Amino acid sequence: MARQKPPAGTPATVALTAAGIPFSAHPYVHDPAAPSFGLEAAEALGVEPDRVFKTLLADTDLGLVVGVVPVTGMLDLKALAAAVGAKRATMADPAVAERRTGYVVGGISPIGQKTRHVTVVDETAQLFDTVFVSGGKRGFDVELSPADLLRATGGAFGAIATWTR
Template identity: 55%
Template structure:
């Protein structure tokens, strides 16, 4: 189906797939997912790719209702500064198009930090690798699959 879903199946991790009809004119892909699936925006997380000062890419996963705090993400990654990565670089590196970037099944595993608010939920929703497709997964299972850590990176 998508590399994200394939990676979860291969790992034997419990998850559920949720599909909705994507509107190409939606202003916010993450908010659209929450609205169309009838979910609280705090449970739906977006995958954001950043570039560290040395050019290395990394991932921050935050609720769609909030923003990524670049300073806090840099601190969690152990570097001085990060900036949002160039969209073309994101697509080349991850293999996904913007609005459908999943932290799972990327071409290369990137250092990943998940906002600590994910831990307050039994399951969260992340992109399954295509607009209109979400994966529901336990936060700890997601972190284990990505070798990620939790930190306060949202605002």
């Protein structure tokens, strides 16, 4: 019997497909010099930036935690710690984030990570029918409903973003 090839795609798209979660793939031309990968994605895809979410890892006294916030905002580390019942949170070392997720910084997806982490998605995701998150590499986002994002990550909604506008 012939050996079957694994499905093509990123770990995020493979995980979504395996779970039967509907999504749309959105590749775009990535500029490595872009000052903000998330804002670059919003512009390249022609969507409002509040619908594009970035994936950040924080180190807490309970271990690494994933925070998913709009690219127009910043991760509130105190709020993230409180949301998961930790005492404190600091941004994770980028090398540790890459090693634990299997993705490169700027292309870390909350879906299909090498090690599953506690995940909190900012509650503003619920304002939209669909949101965009990294599909697992720079220049590639996936679009899915906020409920399906929670289902794919085993996450929860929380008020974890702050805005400087």
